[in-house]
Amino acid sequence: MSGDRAEFEKFLGLSEVLTGFTKFRLQGTGQGALYFSTLTDVVGQGTAGELLQAWSGVAAAAGQDEGKLERLMRSEILSHEKLGPIARNLIKLWFVGTWYQLPAAWREVFGTPERDRSFVPAASSYVEGLLWPTIGANPTGAKGPGYGTWADPPNIPKV
Amino acid sequence: MGLSRITSVEELHRHLYAALQLEHATIPAYLTALYSIHPGTNTEAVHILRAVAVEEMLHLTLAANILNAVGGTPDLTRPDFVPVFPTFLPDGETDFEVGLQRFSKEALATFLKIERPGHAPEGAPRTVRRPKKPGKSVLHASHTGKDAEEHFYSIGEFYDEISRSLATLHEDLSHQGRTLFVGDPARQITPEFYYSGGGELIAVTDLASAQAAIRLISEQGEGKGKAIFDYEGELSHYYRFEQLLLGRYYQTGDKAGHPTGAPIAVDWKSVYPIKANARLSDYAEGSELREAAFEFNRSYRDLLEMLTRAFTGEPRLLTAAVGDMFRIKELFLRLMRNPMDGTGTLHAAPPFEIASVTEVRK
Amino acid sequence: MSHLSSRISRTDHASASTQIYDAVIVGSGVAGSILANELGRQGFSVLVLEAGPGNDLSIAEYEASVERFYLSASKDNNSPYAVNRNAPMPRGQETVKLQPGRPNADGYIVQNGPLELDSTYTRVVGGTTRHWEGKALRLIPEDFEMRTRHGQGLDWPLKYETLKSYYAKAEAEIGVSADVEDQGYLGISFEPGYVYPMRKIPISYLDQVIGKNLDGAKVELDGETFSLVVRSTPQARNGVPHPGYDNGKGYVAPSAVSTHQDEMGQRCQGNNNCVPICPVQAKYDARRTLVKALETGRVHLLSQTVVSRVHIDSGNGRVTHIEYKAYKDLHGKEHSAGTVKARVFILAANAVENARLMLASGLPGSSGLVGRNLMDHAYLLTWALMPEIVGTMRGSQCTSGIEELRGGAFRRKQAAFRAGIHNDGWGWATGAPYTDLLALVDDQNKFGRALQRGLVDRISRQLLLDFMVEVLPDPANRITVDPDHRDQLGNMRPVLSYRLNDYTLDGVAFARQLSRRIYQRLGAEDHTTYSPQEPGWVDYQGGGFVIRGGNHWAGTHLMGSSPKNSVVDANQRSWDYPNLYLAGSGSMPSIGTANTTLTLAALCLISAGHIAKELRSAPTAAAAR
Numbered sequence A: 001m002s003g004d005r006a007e008f009e010k011f012l013g014l015s016e017v018l019t020g021f022t023k024f025r026l027q028g029t030g031q032g033a034l035y036f037s038t039l040t041d042v043v044g045q046g047t048a049g050e051l052l053q054a055w056s057g058v059a060a061a062a063g064q065d066e067g068k069l070e071r072l073m074r075s076e077i078l079s080h081e082k083l084g085p086i087a088r089n090l091i092k093l094w095f096v097g098t099w100y101q102l103p104a105a106w107r108e109v110f111g112t113p114e115r116d117r118s119f120v121p122a123a124s125s126y127v128e129g130l131l132w133p134t135i136g137a138n139p140t141g142a143k144g145p146g147y148g149t150w151a152d153p154p155n156i157p158k159v
Numbered sequence B: 001m002g003l004s005r006i007t008s009v010e011e012l013h014r015h016l017y018a019a020l021q022l023e024h025a026t027i028p029a030y031l032t033a034l035y036s037i038h039p040g041t042n043t044e045a046v047h048i049l050r051a052v053a054v055e056e057m058l059h060l061t062l063a064a065n066i067l068n069a070v071g072g073t074p075d076l077t078r079p080d081f082v083p084v085f086p087t088f089l090p091d092g093e094t095d096f097e098v099g100l101q102r103f104s105k106e107a108l109a110t111f112l113k114i115e116r117p118g119h120a121p122e123g124a125p126r127t128v129r130r131p132k133k134p135g136k137s138v139l140h141a142s143h144t145g146k147d148a149e150e151h152f153y154s155i156g157e158f159y160d161e162i163s164r165s166l167a168t169l170h171e172d173l174s175h176q177g178r179t180l181f182v183g184d185p186a187r188q189i190t191p192e193f194y195y196s197g198g199g200e201l202i203a204v205t206d207l208a209s210a211q212a213a214i215r216l217i218s219e220q221g222e223g224k225g226k227a228i229f230d231y232e233g234e235l236s237h238y239y240r241f242e243q244l245l246l247g248r249y250y251q252t253g254d255k256a257g258h259p260t261g262a263p264i265a266v267d268w269k270s271v272y273p274i275k276a277n278a279r280l281s282d283y284a285e286g287s288e289l290r291e292a293a294f295e296f297n298r299s300y301r302d303l304l305e306m307l308t309r310a311f312t313g314e315p316r317l318l319t320a321a322v323g324d325m326f327r328i329k330e331l332f333l334r335l336m337r338n339p340m341d342g343t344g345t346l347h348a349a350p351p352f353e354i355a356s357v358t359e360v361r362k
Numbered sequence C: 001m002s003h004l005s006s007r008i009s010r011t012d013h014a015s016a017s018t019q020i021y022d023a024v025i026v027g028s029g030v031a032g033s034i035l036a037n038e039l040g041r042q043g044f045s046v047l048v049l050e051a052g053p054g055n056d057l058s059i060a061e062y063e064a065s066v067e068r069f070y071l072s073a074s075k076d077n078n079s080p081y082a083v084n085r086n087a088p089m090p091r092g093q094e095t096v097k098l099q100p101g102r103p104n105a106d107g108y109i110v111q112n113g114p115l116e117l118d119s120t121y122t123r124v125v126g127g128t129t130r131h132w133e134g135k136a137l138r139l140i141p142e143d144f145e146m147r148t149r150h151g152q153g154l155d156w157p158l159k160y161e162t163l164k165s166y167y168a169k170a171e172a173e174i175g176v177s178a179d180v181e182d183q184g185y186l187g188i189s190f191e192p193g194y195v196y197p198m199r200k201i202p203i204s205y206l207d208q209v210i211g212k213n214l215d216g217a218k219v220e221l222d223g224e225t226f227s228l229v230v231r232s233t234p235q236a237r238n239g240v241p242h243p244g245y246d247n248g249k250g251y252v253a254p255s256a257v258s259t260h261q262d263e264m265g266q267r268c269q270g271n272n273n274c275v276p277i278c279p280v281q282a283k284y285d286a287r288r289t290l291v292k293a294l295e296t297g298r299v300h301l302l303s304q305t306v307v308s309r310v311h312i313d314s315g316n317g318r319v320t321h322i323e324y325k326a327y328k329d330l331h332g333k334e335h336s337a338g339t340v341k342a343r344v345f346i347l348a349a350n351a352v353e354n355a356r357l358m359l360a361s362g363l364p365g366s367s368g369l370v371g372r373n374l375m376d377h378a379y380l381l382t383w384a385l386m387p388e389i390v391g392t393m394r395g396s397q398c399t400s401g402i403e404e405l406r407g408g409a410f411r412r413k414q415a416a417f418r419a420g421i422h423n424d425g426w427g428w429a430t431g432a433p434y435t436d437l438l439a440l441v442d443d444q445n446k447f448g449r450a451l452q453r454g455l456v457d458r459i460s461r462q463l464l465l466d467f468m469v470e471v472l473p474d475p476a477n478r479i480t481v482d483p484d485h486r487d488q489l490g491n492m493r494p495v496l497s498y499r500l501n502d503y504t505l506d507g508v509a510f511a512r513q514l515s516r517r518i519y520q521r522l523g524a525e526d527h528t529t530y531s532p533q534e535p536g537w538v539d540y541q542g543g544g545f546v547i548r549g550g551n552h553w554a555g556t557h558l559m560g561s562s563p564k565n566s567v568v569d570a571n572q573r574s575w576d577y578p579n580l581y582l583a584g585s586g587s588m589p590s591i592g593t594a595n596t597t598l599t600l601a602a603l604c605l606i607s608a609g610h611i612a613k614e615l616r617s618a619p620t621a622a623a624a625r
């Protein structure tokens, strides 16, 4: 496995935990590679690497222990001054296909990367947002579910 | 007996069932090519493939209407209804197989063969007999014996024969004071339940409406004679596909093979490298891919069941079936976007093995 | 190149300026397109001048709009349409809180206040129907006789009975789905045997749940008792054609524009995105009618052509010609000016732009009423969480409403209203579902499966009721122009002054009260809050509400019985200039509680008949020269 490939696998692993969707579902959006490059493009290789390294540490320490995984995610990543906001941005990216500009507090301390503004990486990023299947709906303006389907009770996947 | 001259109502039923199979069999092939295209790319190809696939759905529904009208029963859940791909279709001057493959020049070449216009040369036999190939699935309706099958020169010839027999059987029965059109009109799918820009659905209740339905199916497919536009001013499937290979749209007044309309850009690389004719067995037991592929097969089976119910007295269910199709598209895309291994050079694809589902259920 | 090119006849500015058309129409929205189609079909030569872009009506262009919407991080209701500095349009986010006495000139419309109004429209080929929602309700008979019946507002010079057959024609033209059995309330009647072109759009699961708990609820108002029902809303989107339409001839659902060998314009698929753009063209937009017009071969279209002035012959009071500026692209100000001539001139640029153009041409009308009496529905939004999962965010934006309080004796004291039940959740009020995601991730620290559960809990129970409250004509509510505020081409921008009176606010307050009772009855958690910091805030009896715009601009050239009390007559002909027509919702003397488009379409069908008659009897083009 090449270095990039290994980093990408880590990225998918972290994304699984952040979103609660399996790698298959994440890849099924067709956005994986684009989001990985969005991350590195916006915050830079170095910072992205820090995030993925922190994730590797968490994954290794937690093993199969889900409770521990959740605690470590919070203590090592989500509450981390630098990495937390980036991890939250990844969640948003997967769910609605938008990279939101990082919070002002983050930008004051860690700098203002040139590409860090609110944007949608590709039209398909919006269409493939995971928020919509989560609530048993289609992204508004795409993937229309078919005439009359709205008259039936919703089909919301069990979590 | 094969798919040749139709002399009885039973044979007509069998041929119409073959028509259902035929119209359906193209759909997985067209959809596989369509959905393998990267989102946001190849807009023209996407439009053309989608339009054709939607019209095949219309044809399937029309064939069901005709079969219902003459007292048959459209059953899309019969174990042999969906062929195992790659498969032969009952039209072949030379043999060709239809497989499930990514959008490519090869795929289009096959599609052109499927929709090939044309009639057998004067005096030549309108059917082609050929040896059965072991291990290859063929449409059941074309079996002529243990090791031979009979095929029409083209889909056009096939529908011509159905059309001819509708007329003669109708006349024969009328002379006896009976009617060919004994089906329950309530089983007809009317425009109320299904419509699209690609043509109006025709409810079939008599000879005229049956012939109109046949005409719509065959002219939308391969065109009429040498005309590239059909009687509704629509370009037939053959020429629509051909545009992609020739890189140009046809416009009115053009001659076959020489489109002069706007250029079409095709990006053959913006396509997922999916496995051709994927099988469930291509995916490791217990893997997520396997589960998803199985889930696909099951959903597709459910769709066929729903369609069968819609075609046998519950036309309202067609709406729900359309909803199912949108969901199936999602499953389709999810598989195709997933690499089958670490390298990402080969992607997954839906297997369309309906039999696998039935087996598990038993 | 589009596939239309073979069927339509095209022109350019140079040749158009050498011709005398039977009619020149300003604007290719639903008003302009209907007039062009009717006149073209009857053999008249027509030129349509359209300020916005989109000459080729191609699928690629349409898809570019859909893609622009996907790619936009804000997704406001004009997000599919490119920023155009030569024919600018209002965008919702331009409406900000006003400082007393200080106008906001930052957006396209200069807002004077005192009340901010966030209504918009679209300046592209096809006009505002490109992003309209497609609700197609008729006005009720009493709306036409407000003064006589309720002592409020103005009477029309027409009655419902006169409009009835035109409503039916308009419903065919824009393709309305509804069941007659549901729609005959409060005096609405239909021609004998009438059925809508298509059957009603199925009502959403959410509507059904609400109906089950709400139908039959009693409301007392001004001594009358109203019994509420959840009723399906007529909509201009493709449904199931009614086999009984037109005495059993049936109805062929209109198909899409610019399809180029693709399937579009099928039944509504529930993309839930009619505003701002339907990705499959299941919803009517005026390009459908425009294409029919162009296909007559007698109608020409020039886009990217902004009409800047109407010229009058001071001797005979007739319009002599119209002046325009045609620009090259959406950004640079490079343009060429020109004029066009016709026997009849029709302004169909919408209620704001018609008034703006008249005033910019120095034509306030002998009554001084041009631009005045601006109306728009006042929307009060209320929102709640249902006690159970109802699957919000599915279907078209609204499939049902509550209509009982659209009419009644109470209208002598307070405004009528209807309520729309929203399938798209709290989006309009709060920015859901995006804001819900942000709150869960940023504030509630959810991730993984807990986040998924949180999303379902927070979004799939959402219910929003929009109360669309009647607004009466008030001469102080108006569009004006000001030489200090111009766009890039030098055209004066519209300046808006707007306020709401107690008649409307009493209706608003009653609606808010009713919404509380509805939520109590449904067991829904009321999450509605209004802040004085938001634009649209109005004080009311120590509290207040936030009022949102309805996008139903009307009244700016209202019709009446005499040149003293109105700008146009019942045919939308200008009282002052006999070969000038002002078409659209600007002609409406009241807006009741129906979205304006169906009614303005019906009015334009009346005008088309009248104009055709005039053109036939009047001197020929040569004589007019």
Ligand SMILES: Cc1cc2nc3c(=O)[nH]c(=O)nc-3n(C[C@H](O)[C@H](O)[C@H](O)COP(=O)(O)OP(=O)(O)OC[C@H]3O[C@@H](n4cnc5c(N)ncnc54)[C@H](O)[C@@H]3O)c2cc1C
Binding pocket: C026, C027, C028, C029, C030, C031, C032, C049, C050, C051, C052, C077, C087, C120, C121, C122, C123, C124, C125, C126, C127, C128, C129, C131, C132, C133, C134, C135, C136, C275, C305, C306, C307, C308, C348, C349, C350, C351, C353, C357, C550, C551, C552, C583, C584, C585, C594, C595, C596, C597, C598, C600
């Ligand atoms: C978000 C939204 C939702 C809506 N929902 C509904 C609904 O559900 N039901 C309903 O009935 N109504 C609805 N409406 C209102 C509806 O869209 C309008 O009533 C209708 O489109 C008006 O049609 P029109 O032809 O009069 O004007 P427009 O559609 O605005 O067309 C006017 C045209 O004139 C052009 N023009 C303007 N100025 C010039 C100029 N100087 N020179 C040349 N051309 C010019 C414009 O570019 C435009 O194309 C909605 C509106 C919005 C914004």
Ligand code: SF4
Binding pocket: A141, A144, C237, C267, C268, C269, C270, C271, C272, C273, C274, C275, C277, C278, C279, C280, C281, C282, C283, C395, C396, C397
């Ligand atoms: S709900 Fe969707 S498919 Fe239906 S009209 Fe609206 S945008 Fe189009």
